[in-house]
Amino acid sequence: DTAVSQTPKYLVTQMGNDKSIKCEQNLGHDTMYWYKQDSKKFLKIMFSYNNKELIINETVPNRFSPKSPDKAHLNLHINSLELGDSAVYFCASSGGSKGYTFGSGTRLTVV
Amino acid sequence: GESVGLHLPTLSVQEGDNSIINCAYSNSASDYFIWYKQESGKGPQFIIDIRSNMDKRQGQRVTVLLNKTVKHLSLQIAATQPGDSAVYFCAENKNDYKLSFGAGTTVTVRA
Numbered sequence: 001d002t003a004v005s006q007t008p009k010y011l012v013t014q015m016g017n018d019k020s021i022k023c024e025q026n027l028g029h030d031t032m033y034w035y036k037q038d039s040k041k042f043l044k045i046m047f048s049y050n051n052k053e054l055i056i057n058e059t060v061p062n063r064f065s066p067k068s069p070d071k072a073h074l075n076l077h078i079n080s081l082e083l084g085d086s087a088v089y090f091c092a093s094s095g096g097s098k099g100y101t102f103g104s105g106t107r108l109t110v111v
Numbered sequence: 112g113e114s115v116g117l118h119l120p121t122l123s124v125q126e127g128d129n130s131i132i133n134c135a136y137s138n139s140a141s142d143y144f145i146w147y148k149q150e151s152g153k154g155p156q157f158i159i160d161i162r163s164n165m166d167k168r169q170g171q172r173v174t175v176l177l178n179k180t181v182k183h184l185s186l187q188i189a190a191t192q193p194g195d196s197a198v199y200f201c202a203e204n205k206n207d208y209k210l211s212f213g214a215g216t217t218v219t220v221r222a
Contacts, residue, residue, distance in 0.1 A: 004154075031208060041198055043155070043212040055208050090154050099145040099202070100210055102154030 003027050006091045006103040013081055014111055021076045021089055021106045029095030031055075032074035034066060037088040037105070046089075049074055078108075086110045121217045130188040132216045134201030139182060141203035146175055146186045149198045149215070158186070158199075188218075196220045 006023040013019050025032060033056075034046040048056035052068045063079045074091060091103040124130045136144065142163040147155035161168045161175045161184075168175050174187040184201050198215040 033210075041149075041215045041217075043200065043215075045209055045211070048208045050208060058209075092154075094210075099147075099157045099160055100155075101157070102147075104152075104154045 003101050004091055004093055004103040006089075006106055008106060009104065010107050010109075012109045012111065015081055015083060017081050018077070018079045019081060019108070020078070021091075021108075023074045023076070023091030023103060025072055025091075025093040025101070027093055027095065027101060029093035029101070030071055031094045032068065032071070033092040033094070033100065034074065034076050035090040035092060035102075037090060039087070043090070047074075047076075081108075081110045083110050119216060120214065121219070123219045123221060124191050125221050126193060127190055130186075130191045130195070130218060132186045132188075132199050132201075132218065134184040134186075134213045134216075136182050136184055136201065136203040136213065138203060138205055138211070139179075141205045143204040144175070144177060144184050145202045145204070145210070146173075146184075147200045147202060147212075148195075149200065151197075155200060191218075191220050193220050193222065 004025045031050045033048045035043050037043050046060045047066045049068045065077045068074045088105045088107050090105050092100040094100045145160040146158040148158050149155045159170045159173050159175050166177050172189045176185045198217050200215045201213045202210045204210045
């Protein structure tokens, strides 16, 4: 059983399109996150949700809109995609004693 | 092999040797630190953590050392194996739902 699963794994799309990435965790954690990893492998937090409530928004453009229908799901919708949005996006969750658990990532390529 | 000083982006180590990866963290208020391992095409995976009330913690083949005076964290891997080849990240947290990652160190194990 995958603890944190995100789909799709790969996403190639044209500039200006709108796309969504989905994330689900079966760990019973209360808090979920979206991180962006750039081409230099630097990981930066984008959003954090605790029990469906937004608690961190790290100055991400408002083209990015997270949505948490319940505490096991945190989806990321991106409007009007730009070339600079190309990156690997990781979903994560926390609530136990072993730090954060990350999904396997979604590689977004904007062409 | 050792990434000496604040941080080096790469570390090449002979199989069987010990590895030391160094990390400088930024926030003196951080009270929880984690080392993650990221293999190609995968998300970061928890290795070991340490709280600020400790200066050393050991796991299986890994040891984390914390020096709060100089805000320095290190990860030691004993008897490095080919499967240890990956990017290693240190991360810090001050209990605010935001885990901040350092720049990663790419470890390559030579046969």
